[in-house]
Amino acid sequence: MKQILLLGGTGWLGQTLSRQVLDRGHAVTALARGTKPFAPGVSAVIADRQAPDAYGQVAGRAWDLVIELTDRPRFAREAVRFLGTAARNWVLVSSCSAYALQSEPGADETAAILEPLPESEDGVSADFGRAKAACELVTIQSRQGKALVVRPGLIGGPGDPSGRSSYWPLRFADPREPVLVPWAPEGQAHVQVIDVRDLAAFIMEAGIAGEHGPINAVGRVHELGEALDLAQRAAQRVDLSRAAPVREATCVRYGVEHMGLDGVNPWAGPKSLPLVLPEGSGYAGFARRSGARATAAGLHRRSLGETFEDIVRHAGGSGTGMLPSGLSAAEETAVLGAVRKRGGASG
Ligand SMILES: NC(=O)c1ccc[n+]([C@@H]2O[C@H](COP(=O)([O-])OP(=O)(O)OC[C@H]3O[C@@H](n4cnc5c(N)ncnc54)[C@H](OP(=O)(O)O)[C@@H]3O)[C@@H](O)[C@H]2O)c1
Incomplete structure (x- = not known):
């Protein structure tokens, strides 16, 4: 011991x-x-x-x-x-x-x-x-x-106090439609989340083993669109014993280049689209760091889909309303209105 x-x-x-x-x-x-x-x-x-x-x-x-x-x-x-x-x-x-x-x-x-x-x-x-x-x-x-x-890197998982990793799976688990879904051209927006449980296990094991020096503890790299698909599938897969299962949501694609104009913040916090990085090449490597040293040293990384499923299970049917990050229902409706005015799905 x-x-x-x-x-x-x-x-x-x-x-x-x-x-x-x-x-x-x-x-x-x-x-x-x-x-x-x-x-x-x-x-x-x-x-x-x-x-x-x-x-x-x-x-x-x-x-x-x-x-x-x-x-x-x-x-x-x-x-x-x-x-x-x-x-x-x-x-x-x-x-x-x-x-x-x-x-x-x-x-x-x-x-x-x-x-x-x-x-x-x-x-x-x-x-x-x-x-x-x-x-x-x-x-x-x-x-x-x-x-x-x-x-x-960004830590996510069940109980995330920042709401950054929870917003998307919980938004898709909410029957309210349509869902405003950020969109960026392929190769331009990424998501990298390390599950808090995998991080904790690694800190403990590598620490006890006496590893030393700097080591990135980062999740697998996903395209933004791929990560959002995983969030949607996780919401559909988790059985919260509702009267009707969560079905494929109607989504409205929202080009991230409109966020500034619509007063929608990137990344985190109120009136935000969580996990969407600020525009500009300054962040091109932010969600794409190498985790090679950590995985070689024993970091086990569960899939992002599993993290999202556990987030939905842990929330037990509570929606996004109490999260410190994301859009409120009224904010999402207002942005959907702006998208419609511009002529349908933007992006
Ligand atoms: N969230 C992310 O995505 C992310 C990304 C990269 C790195 N990190 C790092 O990951 C770690 C997360 O840690 P965490 O989740 O356990 O939360 P945390 O809130 O960062 O933990 C801080 C701890 O320090 C204690 N503390 C603060 N002021 C103190 C004081 N004056 N005297 C004694 N204790 C004090 C707090 O307890 P009390 O308030 O009870 O004193 C708390 O237990 C942090 O190092 C954070 O910087 C987070």
Whole structure:
């Protein structure tokens, strides 16, 4: 049985990790303020990492593995300083947002990362990519290279708090028709989602095995249209014991070049078409990163169709209304009206 410390553990990935580590028979201690619940069975350490003695309750123990989930460079720096020498293995969960460029399809871990956020801007700047770059730097330096830096791409799956991976399967599971479906010419829009459960398993296994260095944890690459087809098929396949099964929805094709004009946002958040990347070549490589190193190191990636099916099952018939990303019914109707005015299916 390994002794594993999560710095975090109350977020979506942290809870998923906790459950998986416990399922494999290891012991989990998780340190967080507890703004959300810890997973059952976790040894919870309530601490605020802003406080001077934040690590007092977990220092002085020989952890087999520490998994760091922060995006605050100061927290990453202090954690490796207080706990780094006694920990056998260390994983920092970083992000593909730490890369300097998102424009090169197929880029691997040798690609340059952003200028790390300086210490003076820690906690002030909202620059997530540069903050993760700074977390990487302090971790690798303090651990003298003996740390695994996992860079996830978009994380998806059942319970996705961002709603980005859930919107499309849940929209197709909703009998409301027609469905507004974004369209881009082949080869110009891609989707790459890593299932949170596959990511958690990889972090745990590669961390315990003592893998080190940077590693992209990304899903399989799909064309946007292919990903939307998978979402629709997943909605049809899952039996939620409704009176009538979900049938092939009537779809209205919507050229993504109209989004700006119609006030529809790309990617995420309110009034958005989730998973659709912003226009321009700056994002040509964003959803097309190489995952070769991770798959060679044991990352198992379930199919996107399976992820979508589990999202529908987990939501249990609730629609897209409560998701933080996507179009509301009224917004979708308004955009459908604009499409009709322009003369039918656009794109
Ligand atoms: N979502 C994506 O698509 C995506 C993509 C790439 C990378 N990532 C990375 O993947 C990881 C996701 O982690 P997650 O889902 O578990 O959620 P998270 O919300 O990022 O986790 C942050 C954890 O830190 C704890 N925390 C925050 N402030 C704290 C403080 N002052 N003192 C002590 N603990 C504190 C939080 O718990 P309390 O609030 O209870 O303190 C929480 O458990 C993150 O590293 C994220 O940056 C995400």
